[in-house]
Amino acid sequence: xxxxxxxxxxxxxxxxxxxxxxxxxxxxxxxxxxxxxxxxxxxxxxxxxxxxxxxxxxxxxxxxxxxxxxxxxxxxxxxxxxxxxxxxxxxxxxxxxxxxxxxxxxxxxxxxxxxxxxxxxxxxxxxxxxxxxxxxxx
Amino acid sequence: xxxxxxxxxxxxxxxxxxxxxxxxxxxxxxxxxxxxxxxxxxxxxxxxxxxxxxxxxxxxxxxxxxxxxxxxxxxxxxxxxxxxxxxxxxxxxxxxxxxxxxxxxxxxxxxxxxxxxxxxxxxxxxxxxxxxxxxxxx
Amino acid sequence: xxxxxxxxxxxxxxxxxxxxxxxxxxxxxxxxxxxxxxxxxxxxxxxxxxxxxxxxxxxxxxxxxxxxxxxxxxxxxxxxxxxxxxxxxxxxxxxxxxxxxxxxxxxxxxxxxxxxxxxxxxxxxxxxxxxxxxxxxx
Amino acid sequence: xxxxxxxxxxxxxxxxxxxxxxxxxxxxxxxxxxxxxxxxxxxxxxxxxxxxxxxxxxxxxxxxxxxxxxxxxxxxxxxxxxxxxxxxxxxxxxxxxxxxxxxxxxxxxxxxxxxxxxxxxxxxxxxxxxxxxxxxxx
Amino acid sequence: xxxxxxxxxxxxxxxxxxxxxxxxxxxxxxxxxxxxxxxxxxxxxxxxxxxxxxxxxxxxxxxxxxxxxxxxxxxxxxxxxxxxxxxxxxxxxxxxxxxxxxxxxxxxxxxxxxxxxxxxxxxxxxxxxxxxxxxxxx
Amino acid sequence: xxxxxxxxxxxxxxxxxxxxxxxxxxxxxxxxxxxxxxxxxxxxxxxxxxxxxxxxxxxxxxxxxxxxxxxxxxxxxxxxxxxxxxxxxxxxxxxxxxxxxxxxxxxxxxxxxxxxxxxxxxxxxxxxxxxxxxxxxx
Numbered sequence: 001x002x003x004x005x006x007x008x009x010x011x012x013x014x015x016x017x018x019x020x021x022x023x024x025x026x027x028x029x030x031x032x033x034x035x036x037x038x039x040x041x042x043x044x045x046x047x048x049x050x051x052x053x054x055x056x057x058x059x060x061x062x063x064x065x066x067x068x069x070x071x072x073x074x075x076x077x078x079x080x081x082x083x084x085x086x087x088x089x090x091x092x093x094x095x096x097x098x099x100x101x102x103x104x105x106x107x108x109x110x111x112x113x114x115x116x117x118x119x120x121x122x123x124x125x126x127x128x129x130x131x132x133x134x135x136x137x138x
Numbered sequence: 139x140x141x142x143x144x145x146x147x148x149x150x151x152x153x154x155x156x157x158x159x160x161x162x163x164x165x166x167x168x169x170x171x172x173x174x175x176x177x178x179x180x181x182x183x184x185x186x187x188x189x190x191x192x193x194x195x196x197x198x199x200x201x202x203x204x205x206x207x208x209x210x211x212x213x214x215x216x217x218x219x220x221x222x223x224x225x226x227x228x229x230x231x232x233x234x235x236x237x238x239x240x241x242x243x244x245x246x247x248x249x250x251x252x253x254x255x256x257x258x259x260x261x262x263x264x265x266x267x268x269x270x271x272x273x274x275x276x
Numbered sequence: 277x278x279x280x281x282x283x284x285x286x287x288x289x290x291x292x293x294x295x296x297x298x299x300x301x302x303x304x305x306x307x308x309x310x311x312x313x314x315x316x317x318x319x320x321x322x323x324x325x326x327x328x329x330x331x332x333x334x335x336x337x338x339x340x341x342x343x344x345x346x347x348x349x350x351x352x353x354x355x356x357x358x359x360x361x362x363x364x365x366x367x368x369x370x371x372x373x374x375x376x377x378x379x380x381x382x383x384x385x386x387x388x389x390x391x392x393x394x395x396x397x398x399x400x401x402x403x404x405x406x407x408x409x410x411x412x413x414x
Numbered sequence: 415x416x417x418x419x420x421x422x423x424x425x426x427x428x429x430x431x432x433x434x435x436x437x438x439x440x441x442x443x444x445x446x447x448x449x450x451x452x453x454x455x456x457x458x459x460x461x462x463x464x465x466x467x468x469x470x471x472x473x474x475x476x477x478x479x480x481x482x483x484x485x486x487x488x489x490x491x492x493x494x495x496x497x498x499x500x501x502x503x504x505x506x507x508x509x510x511x512x513x514x515x516x517x518x519x520x521x522x523x524x525x526x527x528x529x530x531x532x533x534x535x536x537x538x539x540x541x542x543x544x545x546x547x548x549x550x551x552x
Numbered sequence: 553x554x555x556x557x558x559x560x561x562x563x564x565x566x567x568x569x570x571x572x573x574x575x576x577x578x579x580x581x582x583x584x585x586x587x588x589x590x591x592x593x594x595x596x597x598x599x600x601x602x603x604x605x606x607x608x609x610x611x612x613x614x615x616x617x618x619x620x621x622x623x624x625x626x627x628x629x630x631x632x633x634x635x636x637x638x639x640x641x642x643x644x645x646x647x648x649x650x651x652x653x654x655x656x657x658x659x660x661x662x663x664x665x666x667x668x669x670x671x672x673x674x675x676x677x678x679x680x681x682x683x684x685x686x687x688x689x690x
Numbered sequence: 691x692x693x694x695x696x697x698x699x700x701x702x703x704x705x706x707x708x709x710x711x712x713x714x715x716x717x718x719x720x721x722x723x724x725x726x727x728x729x730x731x732x733x734x735x736x737x738x739x740x741x742x743x744x745x746x747x748x749x750x751x752x753x754x755x756x757x758x759x760x761x762x763x764x765x766x767x768x769x770x771x772x773x774x775x776x777x778x779x780x781x782x783x784x785x786x787x788x789x790x791x792x793x794x795x796x797x798x799x800x801x802x803x804x805x806x807x808x809x810x811x812x813x814x815x816x817x818x819x820x821x822x823x824x825x826x827x828x
Contacts (some may be wrong), residue, residue, distance in 0.1 A: 005377040008216055010406040012681060016568035016595040016637075021197065032198055040637030043568040043595005060308055061298065066407055068312055075358035076605030084398035099199035101143040128566060128597050128642050130148040131204055138142035138619075152542060154430035154457040154499075159335060168337055172343055175437005178499030183542050224456030225432075237337035239281040266428060266459050268286040269342055273443040276280035290818060292706035292733040292775075315715075316775030319706040319733005321818050361730030402703060404735050418828035419791040424820040435611065438588055446612055448619055473711065474722055475789035480722055480821055513613035515557040544562040552556035573749060584750055586757055651751035653695040682700040683756055690694035 002055040006121060007062075009050050009069045013082035017098040020087075023058040026035060041085060047126040048077060054118025064117040072075040076110045102126045112137075140193040145200075147188050147207045151220035154181040155236040158225075177225060184256060185264040186215060186245060192256025202255040214248045234263075238265045242273040278331040282397060283338075285326050285345045289358035292319040293374040296363075317361060323402040324353060324383060330394025340393040352386045376403045380411040388413075416469040420535060421476075423464050423483045427496035431512040432458040434501075455499060461540040462491060462521060468532025478531040490524045514541045518549040526551075554607040559614075560620045561602050565634035568595040569650040582652060593617075593637060599678040600629060600659060616669040618679025628662045652679045656687040664689075692745040694729075696811060697752075699740050702774035706733040707788040710777075715717040731775060737816040738767060743809025745799060767799045777816045789815045794825040 019043040020032035020127050029037045036042070050073055054063040064079040084090055086098040092110055096102050126132040156179040157171035162226040165174045174180070188211055192201040222228055224236040230248055234240050242263040250258050294317040295309035307312045312318070326349055330339040360366055362374040368386055372378050380401040388396050402408040432446035432455040443451045450456070464487055468477040498504055500512040506524055512514050518539040526534050540546040570593040571585035581589045588594070602625055606615040636642055638650040644662055648654050656677040664672050678684040709723035719727045721722040724730070738764055744753040774780055774786040782800055786792050794815040802810050816822040 003377075003381050003411065005380060005409040005609070006412075007377065007408075008408050010408075014594050014596050019199075021199075023197070024676075030615045032203070035635035038635050038637070038641065040640040041568045041593065041595070042566050042635040042637065043593070044566050045595075045597045050313075056375075056377045056381070059299070061295075061373035061378045063377055063409075083587035083590050083594040085590070088592040089590065096201035099194075100665065101141075101145065101201055102199045104143060105141050105194070126305070128564070132146050132148075133201075134144040134146075135141065135192045136144075150542070152456050152458050154455045157333045157337075158339075161335070170341070173490070173497035176503065178502040179430045179455065180428050180497040180499065181455070181458070181459075182428050183459045188431070191417050195456040203396055220364060221452050221456040222447035223456065226408075227452065235337035237330045237332075239279075239283065243279050243332070255325075266426070270284050271281040271339075273279065274282075282745045288730050288818070290734050311773035314773050314775070314779065316778040317706045317731065318704050318773040318775065319731070320704050320737075321720070322734045359725035359728050359732040359734065364730040365728065392786075404702070414760070417791075417795050417825065419794060420824040420826075421791065422822050423826075424822075433613075434651070435613075440586075446617070470789075470791045472796070473713070475709075475711075475787035475792045476635055477791055477823075479722070511613035513608075515559065515608045516556075516613045518557060519555050519608070546560050547615075548558040548560075549555065550558075571751075573751075575749070578729035584755070587712075651746075651747045653693075653697065653753055654751045656695060657693050657746070684698050684700075686696040686698075687693065688696075 002058075004053060005056050005063050007052045007069070007118070009066060009073055010043045011070075011073050011078050012045060012047050013021055013078050014043065014045050014079050015084050015086050016041045017086040018042070019097060021097055022086060028114040029039040033088060034095050040119040041087070044127050046081070046103070048073070048085070049124040051109060051122040051124070052115055053130060064115070064134065068117070072111060077107050100125050100131065101135070104133050108135050108137060141199070142191060143194050143201050143234070144189050144191045145202055145204065145207070145256070147204060147211055148185060149208075149211050149216050150183060150185050151216050152181065152183050153219050153222050153224050154179045155224040157235060157237060159235055160237060160269075165216055179225070182265050184219070186211070187260075187262040188258070189260040189261040189262070190256040202253070206255070210249060210252045214252060215245050238269065238271040239261050239273070242271050245274050246275060278334075280329060280333050281339050282329045283340055283342065283345070283362055283394070285342060285348075285349055286323060287323060287349050287354050289354050290319065290358050291360050291362050292317045292358050293362040293375060294318070295375060309367050317363070319405050322357070322379070324349070325398075325400040326383075326387060326391050326396070327398040327400070328391055328394040329397040340391070344393070348387060348390045352390060353383050376407065376409040377411070378400050380409050384413060386412050415492075416460075418467060419470050419540050420465050420467045421478055421480065421483070421532070422460060423480060423487055425487050425492050426459060426461050427492050428457065428459050430455045431488050431500040432456070433511060433513060435511055439507050441535050455501070460495070460517070462487070463538040464525060465529070465536040465538070466532040467535040471480050478529070482531070486525060486528050490528060495508050496497055514539050514545065514547040515549070518547050522549050522551060554610075556605060557615050558603050558605045559607050559616055559621070559670070560619065561618060562599060562624050563630050564599050564624075565630050566595065566597050567633050568593045569638040569639050570594070570690060571649060572581050573649055573684060577676055590666070593639070598633070598655070598678050601624070601676040602659075602663060602672070603675075603676070604667055604670040605673040605675040620669070624663060625665050628666060629659050652677050652683065652685040653687070656685050658685050660689060692748075693755050695746050696741050696743045697754055697756065697759070697808070699756060699763055700737060701760075701763050701768050702735060702737050702789050703768050704733065704735050705733045705771050707776040708732070708759040709787060709789060711787055718767050730754060731777070734817050736793070737770070738763070739814040740801060740810070741795075741812040741814070742805055742808040754797050754805070759792040761786070762801060767797050779789060790815050791825070794823050798825050798827060807818060813816075
């Protein structure tokens, strides 16, 4: 009988960002985003966890080859975000306010087309040890 | 298209407690609660994680303002539990056996009326690095 | 009104393993399992989390006595896996390729018959800080 | 040639305590110890690390048998402090204000006579993730 | 007899920075600082640990009042660095290349004049989970 | 004025090992090494921290280029130990009982000749979350 398992790979990137909506007034931006609206930006060590769900292959004992998941996460996410400024340096974040919510959604969109074994289930993004978000494609 | 995200804020409090049901005999209390029935009590550093789920606002890029979630968690939970004895010092724990299960349920009830952006989804309470519970309002 | 809570106990074991399917050629084994196919094996500190779900008992304030869950986890899982080689020394892993997915499924099967208070909900197995799997009996 | 190594064993206990000096007035106690002076006490999960230094034995490759260090730490420290109130339940803490500094010194004094292989070098005590103290027998 | 203890307080700040020496050519800056030279900067969650050493006061059982150490660390370090760009927004970092080494030295210099109970012993700065530096006033 | 700082880089490897001295009888090996003498071996995720001390270069603001320290640690330590059996697969561990003490000493000897900026100060090796050793070249 086939068994469903959830397989998660974790990685880390360090990036700068600034929360600022150009359609808000400066005063609204400061009120809504507070310290996160600092004009020169600030930064985080982000931890990202990607979960794939599927049947465990009876020959290999795996849902997805973790080497491949590690490589996809590295090539489509870490390489593009690590040691970057999320407002200026990342093609797929262009025009997006880099809240943790939006970064998680964009990481999902980056990875989704490449997960061909199992199904992408969740992207979890830690902005700090006290803040994290999850996006499950809903 | 609107996207659903789950946003979590974490905080910590240090408290004493004793597991003891006055309707049980002393012997039953010792058998059921064992070391946790020690008459003078013992204590923990508790970590609490509160998760709110909802649509990401397209203007702010946020489900709930994390500053507000941090303040609610601080005012209605941490300020009331930190450096307290859960059996003696906390109004909303009065008459409740302070198991991790019951503390999580009471934290949910404390926060629920104040979450007006998004929906309270989960309260997760770590009693130690090896024990934790979750309550999801079920 | 009864409340449903999820209660988790965590424990650790250190074990050696080798990923190798005798029905594959040596070349296939190396291609699929890569470094994990090293003939002498390698090893990990595994963290295992077992979650039980159920109604909180109104007398005890507990779903399951954590002392009992700790003992079951110790007797049926940790004692059998700790400081062992998963390919050679563990009866319930015999003939099973010890991927994280398969170990989690087997831990579930070991514990399931013994959880008589609440219902076994999830087995989560960390192979390293960057890799973990979950099995939920699906 | 003999090599010197430092070997550390870590363990955890959960305890209640209250910071209060009976020779101070109530007002002084509140001013000095603040939230830690709460009359019913509060509590922590304490992590304790014990370090032994010495020459690595050329036959065994060990400074001290970690099984023995684990047992000493368990018998003389953890068993006496875990799930206890440090002001009321612990013989060797009697009459001592249970600051982290004083607990670390007392743990050193408990262990020192029993370390017969290598030399006790340091006791490190974490009161929370943000506070810790070290005592080195100076 | 007086006992010497080492007391540590930990805190966290999130900041952006760029490693760049205006006296180097652009090519030298890229060769030496690599990804850390990214023009728009990047960022980290920094953990800082401040250690004070001294005799344990026999009346209070403390080397330094941890509330005071927490306040000093907050007022002279965290408030000035948190959610800032270290190259642009911090008076005491002006003209300093914000390597972890230099940030730790500057944090020491900020705190040193204010530690009037015990002696400042060490500033430890984690730039990420894999990189940290210590400065001990040498 | 030159400032001395201590710079640490951390990495992880997963390996199998068996504690066994061929000069001891089987009974002595079991008595001394207990579970660690299991004939098929067991394994760990090891964390290794390498600390280099030196003057902070006034031009670069660095003691040692962390990219270089990362590469040295990877090439001379991680590549040789990761996903290996320490008793069988590692040239520089040949004939050595792979206690944590001996592994730390051997890692020091591997790295020492290659640290040409600053001075190697400490190798710290975590065998599990509860056991670690340090070697400082003494």
